[in-house]
Amino acid sequence: MSPTSTGEASTTIEAVVRGIAADHRAHRGALLPILHAVQEALGCVPPEAIPVLADELNLSRADVHGVVTFYHDFRSQPAGRTVVRVCRAEACQAVGAGRLVDHLKDRYGMSLGDTRYDDSVTVEQVFCLGNCALGPAVQVNGRLLGRVDEDRLSAILDKAVAQ
């Protein structure tokens, strides 16, 4: 990205963030809904958004940074185009979630938390998707899948990489 476009990008980020903050002005303790909306709009909560939010909400930058970094959901850089979240909690462990984690490593060289070099896919761990009777559970771009085995996970990954 050229220096000029970075400048334009920050202006855009500021405008977007101020707009979202304005939409939530009537709500009590609105920082979390605002952060979700920012991430929805920008794909992440970029560091440039933090001073803007601090200004809008009359908080210190440290306060806002503290909240953003506390919650696993908020990322400082956009995720890959497909986000695959593998449940690692007990109920899914009992039916082979560990094998899915190993499969990602063995076949795709990806550990949970990684984004592929071409930004096609991000794989993450999640603790419980509420699908404990039909595990192993995986969430693909917000869509819940049950009884996922290595083959099905490969199909998901291969499709994501091809897109």
Next chain:
Amino acid sequence: MSASTAPVTVYVPGDSAAKSVGADEVADALRRAAARAGKPIRLVRNGSRGMLWLEPLVEVATPNGRIGYGPVAPSEVDHLVTAGLFEGADHPSRVGLVEELPWMATQDRVTFARVGVTDPLSPNDYLSHGGLAGLRRALDMSPADVVEEVTDSGLRGRGGAGFPAGIKWKTVLGCVDELKFVCCNADEGDSGTFADRMVMEGDPFLLIEGMTIAAHAVGATEGYIYIRSEYPDAVATMRSAIEIARGQGWLGDSVLGSSLSFELHVRVGGGAYICGEETSMLESLEGKRGEVRAKPPIPAIHGLFGKPTVVNNVLTLTSVPTVLANGAQAYQQLGVERSRGTQVFQLGGNIRRGGVVEKAFGVTLGELVDGYGGGTRSGRPVRAVQVGGPLGAYLPTSRFDLPMDYEGFLAAGAMVGHGGIVVFDDSVDMAAQARFAMEFCAAESCGKCTPCRVGSVRGVEVIDRITAGEHRDENLALLEDLCDVMTEGSLCAMGGLTPMPVRSAITHFPDDFLARDPSAETATAHTSARTDGMP
């Protein structure tokens, strides 16, 4: 309209667990097949009946009742329709009258009475199946009488702590303040639990009704439902239901024409397990880091934004309408000892027939796991079950006689928690499970208190040393000491209960904590000797 042209009502669950195994595709295939056959159908996306191993479970309304087919794969739909699915005809996938299946018929469906039966977002369905009876009765009573009714019912917090709901409400009612809140904890993060999700997706008006009754009982005007972000479908359903309820006059100014004003909002969590702890949830609702607060002051007096606040779990609040509709006495009659009413047990993990079993307290662990659950999905013997989420105890099959009630489980060094039961077969490594409990605590600790934040990290290290055979006895003693510190010194249940799965694993499955490599014990001695002599 003649019988042949009247549309047949077909139910395909819209529950996210059902959708996770193809319910949307089945619904689409049914619509196409019906169109091709020129057969008018009314397709209802109901909640799930909770027989999750049968999902996608298609039900067809017949003059004799609802006939089920399951599990139905999208590719089988055309064949099923040709075979006469719309008429309820015989087929290998046909399970018969759903209500009469022993798995369903022997349950005490109170909270889950409507889940899977109705269209979750249809106000008419809600009313025609007994909805709002509890709220109507409550609005005719004084707040103090409503609180007394809830107290008399013996209803205790279903989130895990089991605190009497009526006592909590009474405290909030007794606080004088213009602004009070009702907060629903729908941050169902415990592995093995999914009942909150299912009731929110399958009968959202019930939660709204329960919260509205609570608002009337304590004098609250605003409510929040804090739903975890891992549940996007529940978030969407609750938001739609709130809009519909507002339109029906069930929420907003003058609820059902009464003097009660109550506004309800959905808030979405941020992927932090700790926000299921009530004070951490309140911090999060205030837009802060989800760090636990010290108690006292209790949230009932000093809760959300410092105001008196009722914080209850989804299952507690969804039990309230029944208590009010049928009276405390009827609810009280179910259950045993000081555990009254029903608990929604959730069977998960390596289980053949997983799903939701709502039974009166007192049902045994074995009846649930072997009876309803039918043992493991893998077909191997059950070795351990974890009851009550990641902070609950691991129990061997020799404890299957334990009746499910709060005090009974406590006496056995375990907890009922939120009613989740996760089954493991004999391939499970219990030392690995104990290690995971510590690892999970390290990942999800809010960081406020040291026993939890640091203790969990040390716990992982000590367990690693034990299984590596390094000074096993000393390290087991150290782990025991660490568990003591975490139990006694942590600010909340996260650090305070993490020792429960760890200790129960050691107590019931000690062999799993032997050194992995049989020669490791001797190797350790050699290692230290070698270290001295080697560069």
